[in-house]
Every structure is written in C-alpha cells, then in structure tokens.
Amino acid sequence: MNERKTDVLVVGAGPAGLSCALELARAGAGEILVLDREKKPGGVPRLCKHQGFGIRDLHRVYSGPGYAETLLKKALAAGVQVLAETTVTEWAGEKRVFVTSPRGIEAVSARAILLATGCRERPRSARLIPGYRPQGIFNTGSLQDFVHGYGKKVGTRAVIAGAELVSYSAIHTLEKGGCRVLLMATEFERDQVYFPYTPYKWWSARLHLGIPLVTNTRISNIFGKDRLSAVELENVKTGETRRVDCDTLVLTGDWIPDHEFSRLGGLEIDQGTLGPAVDGFLRTSREGVFAAGNLLRGAEPGDAAALEGRHAASSIAAYLEKGGWPKERVKVLARDPLLWVLPNFLEPGSHVLPRGRFLFRVKEFVRGGRLSVTQGGKALFEKRFSFLGPNDSRSVGGSWARDVRPGEAVSFSLE
Amino acid sequence: MEPYDLAVVGGGVVGCAVAREASKYELSCALLEAKADVGAGTSKANTAIWHTGFDAKTGTLEQRLLARSYMLLLDYVPDRGIPHEKTGAVLIAWNEDQLASLEGIVEKAHANGVADVRLLSVEEVYELEPHVNRDALGGVMVPGESIICPFTVPLSYAYEAVMNGARLYREFPVGKIEEDGGVHVLSGPGGEVKARFVVNAAGLNSDVIDGMFGFDRFHVTPRRGELIVFDKLSRPLVNHVLLPVPTERTKGVLVSPTVFGNIMVGPTAEDLEDKEATCTSKAGLEYLWAKGEAIVSKLMKEEVTCTYAGLRAATEFKDYQVFSHPEKRYLCLGGIRSTGLSASLGIAEYAMELLAEAGLSLEEKKEFRKVRMPYIGQKEKRPYQSEEKIREDPDFGRVVCHCERVTLGEIRRALRSPVPPGTLEGLKRRTRCMQGRCQGFYCSADVAHVFQTEAQKEDHPGEASHE
Ligand SMILES: Cc1cc2nc3c(=O)[nH]c(=O)nc-3n(C[C@H](O)[C@H](O)[C@H](O)COP(=O)(O)OP(=O)(O)OC[C@H]3O[C@@H](n4cnc5c(N)ncnc54)[C@H](O)[C@@H]3O)c2cc1C
Ligand SMILES: Cc1cc2nc3c(=O)[nH]c(=O)nc-3n(C[C@H](O)[C@H](O)[C@H](O)COP(=O)(O)OP(=O)(O)OC[C@H]3O[C@@H](n4cnc5c(N)ncnc54)[C@H](O)[C@@H]3O)c2cc1C
Numbered sequence: 001m002n003e004r005k006t007d008v009l010v011v012g013a014g015p016a017g018l019s020c021a022l023e024l025a026r027a028g029a030g031e032i033l034v035l036d037r038e039k040k041p042g043g044v045p046r047l048c049k050h051q052g053f054g055i056r057d058l059h060r061v062y063s064g065p066g067y068a069e070t071l072l073k074k075a076l077a078a079g080v081q082v083l084a085e086t087t088v089t090e091w092a093g094e095k096r097v098f099v100t101s102p103r104g105i106e107a108v109s110a111r112a113i114l115l116a117t118g119c120r121e122r123p124r125s126a127r128l129i130p131g132y133r134p135q136g137i138f139n140t141g142s143l144q145d146f147v148h149g150y151g152k153k154v155g156t157r158a159v160i161a162g163a164e165l166v167s168y169s170a171i172h173t174l175e176k177g178g179c180r181v182l183l184m185a186t187e188f189e190r191d192q193v194y195f196p197y198t199p200y201k202w203w204s205a206r207l208h209l210g211i212p213l214v215t216n217t218r219i220s221n222i223f224g225k226d227r228l229s230a231v232e233l234e235n236v237k238t239g240e241t242r243r244v245d246c247d248t249l250v251l252t253g254d255w256i257p258d259h260e261f262s263r264l265g266g267l268e269i270d271q272g273t274l275g276p277a278v279d280g281f282l283r284t285s286r287e288g289v290f291a292a293g294n295l296l297r298g299a300e301p302g303d304a305a306a307l308e309g310r311h312a313a314s315s316i317a318a319y320l321e322k323g324g325w326p327k328e329r330v331k332v333l334a335r336d337p338l339l340w341v342l343p344n345f346l347e348p349g350s351h352v353l354p355r356g357r358f359l360f361r362v363k364e365f366v367r368g369g370r371l372s373v374t375q376g377g378k379a380l381f382e383k384r385f386s387f388l389g390p391n392d393s394r395s396v397g398g399s400w401a402r403d404v405r406p407g408e409a410v411s412f413s414l415e
Numbered sequence: 416m417e418p419y420d421l422a423v424v425g426g427g428v429v430g431c432a433v434a435r436e437a438s439k440y441e442l443s444c445a446l447l448e449a450k451a452d453v454g455a456g457t458s459k460a461n462t463a464i465w466h467t468g469f470d471a472k473t474g475t476l477e478q479r480l481l482a483r484s485y486m487l488l489l490d491y492v493p494d495r496g497i498p499h500e501k502t503g504a505v506l507i508a509w510n511e512d513q514l515a516s517l518e519g520i521v522e523k524a525h526a527n528g529v530a531d532v533r534l535l536s537v538e539e540v541y542e543l544e545p546h547v548n549r550d551a552l553g554g555v556m557v558p559g560e561s562i563i564c565p566f567t568v569p570l571s572y573a574y575e576a577v578m579n580g581a582r583l584y585r586e587f588p589v590g591k592i593e594e595d596g597g598v599h600v601l602s603g604p605g606g607e608v609k610a611r612f613v614v615n616a617a618g619l620n621s622d623v624i625d626g627m628f629g630f631d632r633f634h635v636t637p638r639r640g641e642l643i644v645f646d647k648l649s650r651p652l653v654n655h656v657l658l659p660v661p662t663e664r665t666k667g668v669l670v671s672p673t674v675f676g677n678i679m680v681g682p683t684a685e686d687l688e689d690k691e692a693t694c695t696s697k698a699g700l701e702y703l704w705a706k707g708e709a710i711v712s713k714l715m716k717e718e719v720t721c722t723y724a725g726l727r728a729a730t731e732f733k734d735y736q737v738f739s740h741p742e743k744r745y746l747c748l749g750g751i752r753s754t755g756l757s758a759s760l761g762i763a764e765y766a767m768e769l770l771a772e773a774g775l776s777l778e779e780k781k782e783f784r785k786v787r788m789p790y791i792g793q794k795e796k797r798p799y800q801s802e803e804k805i806r807e808d809p810d811f812g813r814v815v816c817h818c819e820r821v822t823l824g825e826i827r828r829a830l831r832s833p834v835p836p837g838t839l840e841g842l843k844r845r846t847r848c849m850q851g852r853c854q855g856f857y858c859s860a861d862v863a864h865v866f867q868t869e870a871q872k873e874d875h876p877g878e879a880s881h882e
Binding site for chain 2: 001037085087089100101102103104105120121122123124125126128130131132133138139141142145146149150152220221222223225256260263
C-alpha cells in the first residue's frame with residue numbers, strides 16, 4: 001500500500017476545507033493535502049448556480065460555481081495539493097487514515113487533520129413521512145445535482161417542504177428544471193427567512209412567482225406507486241388534512257452534519273449540533289484533529305464556513321508549531337428552547353472563538369427574550385433579543401469567555 | 416414455438432429457486448414475472464432473517480421445508496458469496512407470562528430438530544446484549560438464526576437459472592391460462608408462452624393463479640409488515656437478532672442487525688385488502704417507534720436511514736398451500752407467508768420431487784454453472800477496500816454512492832449481470848447504491864446518469880457474473 005505523509009490533511013474540499021488549506025499554505029505551514037470524494041473539488045457551492053457567495057470572506061459576490069472555482073484556484077496557486085475522487089474511508093491510526101481512489105488504496109499520515117465534510121438534508125425516511133416510495137422526491141441537494149449538474153428536467157408540479165433560505169433557492173432550481181411550484185409548506189407559523197434576506201424571499205416566492213406559503217403544515221403522506229402523484233398535507237395545529245396532486249416533492253432544510261467519519265474516529269459528538277464537539281480553537285476531542293464548516297452544525301452560508309476554515313488554520317498553525325492539546329475543558333450547554341450553541345467546549349481562560357463569537361439556534365419562535373450565560377451560580381453574560389426564529393443562526397460576542405473557570409459547565413439559557 | 420416443459424409463474428424468491436432447481440435438468444423452463452425485475456415483490460421487503468424454523472408449528476410442511484432448506488443454504492450461501500452473518504438470535508422475555516413460556520419455546524425448538532436452542536438467564540442476556548433496556552427477565556438463545564441478504568438470494572437463483580438455460584420473461588403478468596391439447600397457454604399483456612407443466616409461485620397472487628386452474632380453496636389476504644431501518648452508526652448497539660416471544664398470529668416485532676450493517680425494527684402485522692399497499696403508515700411507524708423504545712431505547716436516538724413495508728401472502732390457513740395436480744400438470748406453491756426466503760431451497764427441491772411424481776422427466780445435466788455473487792454486505796471486503804480489484808479496474812476505486820461506498824465498477828458489473836437491472840430500483844438491489852443514510856442526496860443524479868449512459872452501451876450481458 002502506498003504511504004503518503006503530509007503536514008496537514010484536510011478532509012473535504014468545500015469552502016471550509018479549501019479556505020483552511022489556503023490560509024495554512026500562505027502561512028508556510030508545510031505540506032497541505034486536501035482530499036475530496038466528489039469528481040470535482042469545491043463542495044456544495046459547485047452546484048448552487050445562483051449569486052450570493054463569498055461576501056464576508058472574499059468581499060465580492062460570486063455565484064456558487066464561481067466561488068468554488070476561485071477558492072480552488074487560490075489554494076492551488078498557494079501550493080496546496082488537492083485530490084478529487086478520493087474518499088477518506090477509515091481511521092488507520094492516531095493521525096493516519098485510509099483513502100480509496102482510482103489510484104488504489106493509500107494510507108495518509110499527517111501531523112494535523114481538519115475534518116470539513118459538510119452536511120446534508122435529512123431524507124424523507126429520516127423525517128418518518130409515511131406512504132409509498134415513488135420517484136419524484138428530492139432534497140435541495142439532489143435537485144441541484146439533477147438540474148444544474150446534469151441539466152435534467154425533474155417534473156412539472158412541485159411541492160416544497162420547508163420555508164428557510166435554502167427552500168427559496170429550490171424555487172429557482174425547480175424553475176430551471178421546468179417545474180412549476182404549487183406551494184411551499186412549513187411546520188412553523190411563518191417562514192424562516194429573516195433580515196437581511198427578506199427581499200430574496202419576496203423576490204423568490206411572492207412577487208416573482210406568486211407561490212403560496214402554507215403554514216403550520218407538514219407532509220403527512222405520500223401517494224403514487226411508480227411516480228409521485230400526490231402528497232397529503234396535515235395542519236399540525238388542527239390535524240386537518242388535504243391532498244395536493246403533484247409529481248415532485250422537494251424536502252428542504254432539516255440539516256444533519258456529515259459526521260460519519262468523525263464518529264468512526266470516536267470523536268465526541270455534541271448532542272445539540274450532532275457535529276463533533278469543538279472548542280473555540282475548533283479542536284475536537286481527539287488530539288491533532290480539528291473540524292470546521294457545516295460539519296459542525298449543519299448549513300450556514302458558504303462564507304461563514306470559509307471563515308471557520310480560516311480560523312481553524314490559525315489554530316492548526318499554532319498546534320504544528322507548539323503542539324499541546326487542552327486537558328481541561330468546560331462543556332457548553334444549550335438549554336431549551338436553544339437547540340445548540342457553538343463552540344461546545346471552552347478552554348478556561350481563553351476567549352478565542354471562531355469569528356470572535358458564539359453561534360446559537362433556537363427550536364421555536366421567541367419574542368422578547370433574554371439570553372443568559374451562567375457557570376455554577378455565576379452570571380457571565382446577558383443579552384436581550386426582541387425576536388429569535390428557528391432555522392437561523394444568531395451570534396453573540398464572547399470576550400466574557402475569559403472569565404470561565406475550570407469545572408462546571410457553562411450554560412446558555414433563554415428566559 | 417415449441418412449448419416449454421415447465422413455466423414458473425412469479426419471479427420472487429420461491430419462483431426463482433424453482434427455476435434454478437429446474438435448470439439443473441435437461442428440460443426447458445420459462446420464468447414469468449409480472450414486474451420489471453425478479454425479486455421485486457414481497458421478496459425485496461422482508462426482515463431478512465435466515466430462520467432455523469425453531470418456532471414453526473411442529474409437523475407442518477413449513478417446518479419440514481424450513482429445516483431442510485436451512486441445511487441446503489448452509490452450503491449454498493457461503494459458496495455463492497451471498498452476504499450473511501451467523502449472528503444467532505436472543506429471544507427476550509419482558510414480563511412474567513413471557514418468562515413462563517420460554518421453556519415451552521425451547522421444547523418446541525428441540526422437537527423441530529433445532530437442538531442447540533437453550534434458556535438464558537437474565538445475566539446472560541445482558542452479557543450478550545449490553546445495550547437492551549434494563550427490564551428483561553430472561554431469554555432463549557437460538558444460535559442458528561442468522562441474517563442474510565434478501566436481495567442477493569433471489570438474484571443468485573435467477574442468475575443461475577438463466578446461466579443454465581432458463582428463459583426469463585419480465586414484465587409478463589400472466590392474465591389467463593388455457594389448456595390446449597396437453598399444453599398450457601399462459602398469456603397476458605406481455606405476450607403468450609406455452610408450457611406442459613406450470614408452477615404457481617405468484618406470491619400474493621397465488622390464489623388468483625390457482626383460480627385460473629379452476630380452484631377456489633385459499634384466499635390471500637395481504638398482511639402488511641412495516642419496518643424502520645436505522646443508521647449504520649447504530650450497529651454496535653445490537654449483536655444478535657433480538658426476538659420477542661411470538662404470539663399465535665405473528666413472530667412479533669424484532670430488532671435485528673442487517674447484513675448491510677444497519678439495525679432494523681419491525682415488522683408490524685396488519686391485514687389489508689389492497690395487494691399493492693406497500694406503503695408505510697403513520698400508525699405503523701409510531702407503533703414500531705414505541706416498540707423500539709421499549710427494547711433498545713438508545714437506538715431511537717440514532718438517525719433513520721429508511722422505512723418500508725412488505726406484504727405477506729397470508730391465507731386463512733397456517734401452513735403453506737402446496738398442491739400437486741398431476742392430471743393438470745400443475746403445481747401450486749401458494750401462501751408462502753413469512754418464511755419463504757429461508758425455506759426457498761427446500762421448497763424448490765420439494766417442488767421438483769412433486770413435478771417428477773407428476774410425470775415431468777428429470778434427467779440431470781452434466782454441467783451446472785454456478786454464480787459467484789458480488790458482495791454487497793458489510794462484514795467482508797468490498798471492492799473499494801481491495802487494492803487488487805482497483806488495480807484490475809480503476810473504476811472499483813471510483814466511489815459513486817458515498818454512504819454505501821458503491822463504486823462505478825460495481826454499477827457497471829451489475830449492468831452486465833446475467834439478469835441486468837431493468838430499473839434503477841433493480842440497480843439498488845444489486846449494488847446498494849442510494850440505499851444508505853442520505854438516500855440519494857449526494858449520488859442520485861450521478862447514479863441515474865451512469866445508469867442511463869451505461870445501460871445504453873449494452874456490453875455483453877452475462878460476462879460479469881463470475882468474479
Ligand atoms: C441548496 C443550497 C443553496 C445554498 N445557497 C447558498 C448561498 O446562496 N450563499 C451561501 O453563502 N451559501 C449557500 N449555501 C451554503 C454553502 O453551500 C455551504 O455553507 C458551504 O458549502 C459549506 O461548506 P463546507 O466546506 O462546510 O461543506 P461542503 O461544501 O458541503 O463540502 C464538504 C466536502 O467534503 C467532502 N467529503 C465529505 N466526506 C468526505 C470523505 N469521507 N472523504 C473525502 N471527502 C469528503 C464532500 O465531497 C464535500 O465536497 C447553500 C447550500 C445549499 C445546499
Ligand atoms: C414484513 C415481512 C417480513 C418477512 N421476514 C422474513 C424473514 O425474516 N425470513 C424469511 O425467510 N421470510 C420472511 N418473510 C417472508 C418472505 O419474504 C416471503 O415468504 C417470500 O418473499 C415469498 O416469496 P414468493 O416468491 O412466494 O413471493 P413474491 O416475492 O411476492 O414473488 C411473487 C412474484 O410473483 C409475481 N406475480 C404475481 N402475479 C403474477 C402474474 N399473474 N404473472 C406473473 N407474475 C406474477 C410478483 O410480481 C412477484 O414478483 C417476510 C415477509 C414480510 C412481508
């Protein structure tokens with residue numbers, strides 16, 4: 001078996017992985033190898049034909065493919081090695097992995113590893129939607145691949161489940177694929193697209209195409225033996241159902257980190273994010289292994305993932321230089337109705353955080369709330385919010401984190 | 416066209432096994448299947464347990480054929496490379512009544528010739544299965560119960576049948592059977608086939624086909640079984656097939672590993688009218704969820720990979736509905752309800768005995784071509800893990816379906832198998848592609864593309880079957 005050695009191995013060539021690699025190469029951190037299992041590197045943006053990428057990291061507006069290509073070019077120019085069609089399959093030692101590619105099976109050892117394997121949308125099965133299993137059911141990801149990747153038509157009349165940012169992007173993809181959108185359905189009382197993205201929503205759904213949004217509603221049954229023929233919509237408040245004839249269903253959002261490789265490595269998984277638990281330096285529970293991007297907690301905009309990748313780069317550079325892994329870490333807990341808080345650990349005395357802040361999400365709408373952070377009985381931080389909504393990440397500054405002491409967990413709660 | 420010596424109606428696991436058995440002899444055989452692929456009915460949607468028959472009703476035909484089939488499969492399964500794992504089963508009692516019935520279960524198993532079945536103390540149960548809920552009271556060990564790949568078994572039979580001369584007609588729903596001077600004329604929208612002998616292996620429609628011969632003696636009531644399959648990351652939670660204490664009506668809801676490395680919970684048992692109602696239901700999934708919660712609650716925190724439902728060909732009778740009519744040159748293999756996968760080889764062997772008695776002459780062929788099936792299980796090496804395979808053909812290093820690590824090489828090979836998949840569904844059953852945790856989020860467009868472009872190439876079908 002071929003043995004390969006490198007200073008840093010990056011698993012996943014999406015915005016997070018490529019940005020980290022680029023930053024490390026620029027800092028002269030040694031040999032940087034990025035592996036991606038897809039035929040082309042670049043991650044999810046490769047298939048997002050619309051504009052809206054790169055604003056906060058590259059300070060320009062790119063289309064998804066343009067953004068992916070730019071990141072890749074920059075990384076290659078800086079001396080990063082990027083190999084596509086190369087799947088990281090198994091752990092083969094502390095900082096050694098097996099990979100499969102058309103070249104054969106190789107073992108790759110590194111001094112540090114970044115996991116940036118992204119996330120995906122839950123399929124129909126994981127949402128426990130009963131019914132038949134016909135053709136015509138997509139996630140936004142597979143839909144993009146059919147329409148943008150292969151130029152295929154998908155159907156003629158679609159229902160979109162979900163009303164968050166990605167759901168509105170599905171409208172455009174369906175339109176490209178020759179498919180009319182009949183309606184969007186969300187289990188919540190309203191859509192989940194908030195300032196500053198509201199104009200995008202209006203443009204996408206109402207003004208542009210006149211698509212109705214059905215609220216408090218979920219998909220409760222699927223009909224059609226070969227091809228989808230109809231879905232049943234259920235009002236989650238009243239239990240009332242109705243049938244809508246359609247031949248295409250797009251299940252959007254409901255993200256889950258692609259944590260398989262993290263779990264296989266025995267990395268601690270945070271129960272809120274379902275990604276590998278990380279501290280402010282994006283260090284996981286396993287020495288020398290870092291994580292960044294959507295793997296950490298599901299989908300954020302590409303530039304947010306890229307900035308996390310950069311942040312991981314500075315932590316990795318420091319680790320390569322000085323070594324060391326924190327022995328004592330304090331757990332960060334998210335109390336109901338908070339869904340998760342990132343990072344999931346803190347090193348006492350340090351307030352280094354990705355993008356200088358804590359990121360969090362709530363499960364439900366909260367109108368007029370106070371976020372408070374405590375450790376033991378001690379209040380560390382407080383902030384008022386007039387409005388918080390699900391399927392949207394919010395952030396708070398974290399300079400107060402330097403007051404965190406060893407021992408008890410730090411708890412985020414909302415009142 | 417010369418009439419076939421034998422026509423088998425139905426290409427499920429039973430019909431394929433019969434066609435394969437028949438292809439060992441110097442006779443012409445047609446296998447007629449209504450759908451676009453073999454094994455696409457009940458045979459694709461079961462619990463995939465390789466039963467010993469320890470709990471079957473003693474003395475029934477089902478029990479006898481299960482016992483015989485088990486022995487036959489012991490040779491066949493490893494020889495053909497069919498994914499399986501000798502997990503053994505642990506039957507668990509959760510209340511006093513169930514605990515009291517365990518001894519009877521062991522006695523019955525012994526009466527059925529399954530001699531290694533024994534009682535387990537509650538401590539032993541937890542030693543074997545440390546993750547099950549803490550309120551078990553005792554159990555029974557059934558070392559022989561195993562898990563097997565439900566897709567590969569009928570395919571293996573069908574491949575061998577075709578490789579040895581049987582003719583497979585797909586999309587051939589038999590709608591009418593008429594006698595014409597000593598030959599049966601089987602016809603339908605797919606055309607017409609003539610045969611001297613007919614075997615009815617039509618599963619859910621076995622009563623309908625039986626009716627075409629003028630009988631009205633059993634009725635199939637589809638008994639739906641729904642299942643939930645959990646993510647492979649949950650596999651360490653369960654070591655054996657976890658069986659409940661069975662009731663009169665069903666084997667009950669079990670929790671079992673699959674050969675693909677998942678854990679599944681199911682099946683339910685619900686009598687329906689529609690023979691095509693292979694849909695899951697809200698009530699069914701909720702029921703299974705509650706059952707899973709009561710057996711291994713840790714499992715319910717894992718992600719669900721898939722849900723599905725299968726229909727058992729249940730009749731008003733408990734036993735298989737097997738009838739031979741030499742005067743009509745007709746054999747009925749009906750009502751093979753909930754053990755057909757395990758009993759298939761036994762049923763096929765018995766079918767040939769009955770056909771011989773009915774006057775079909777059986778002269779063994781000099782040579783029988785065996786198949787070696789592509790391995791799609793979790794336990795042994797797959798192509799993506801094999802340096803030699805990738806060196807041979809770099810496409811075995813091109814992973815297309817990431818969750819199940821299915822390579823382009825495997826997809827190509829499946830498309831050139833003795834029975835190439837007619838549909839994407841068929842490709843899934845042959846390779847596992849799109850059957851993993853993302854259910855096609857990443858690969859469905861790629862797989863659809865490969866399927867279209869490769870299927871058009873039409874290499875030499877049949878060449879890729881010998882590994
Ligand atoms: C429909 C849709 C629309 C979007 N629209 C926008 C938008 O308008 N603007 C915006 O800013 N963001 C948008 N996003 C979000 C953006 O695409 C993501 O945030 C970004 O791609 C995340 O980057 P990442 O590097 O974390 O993960 P990804 O881009 O998902 O990259 C992960 C990579 O890891 C690889 N990988 C995984 N496992 C392995 C393994 N075992 N071995 C090798 N490689 C592996 C994958 O192949 C993949 O290439 C959108 C996302 C979607 C799905
Ligand atoms: C939920 C569930 C769990 C089970 N678990 C197990 C288990 O763990 N172990 C086990 O051994 N067994 C199990 N079984 C039972 C097993 O799956 C069946 O006994 C077996 O698949 C029956 O095979 P078959 O060939 O008789 O029927 P089928 O697989 O239904 O095949 C019959 C075929 O005939 C075709 N057909 C019908 N009508 C016509 C026509 N007019 N013309 C042409 N073709 C026709 C159909 O399309 C079909 O392909 C389970 C069953 C279910 C439903």
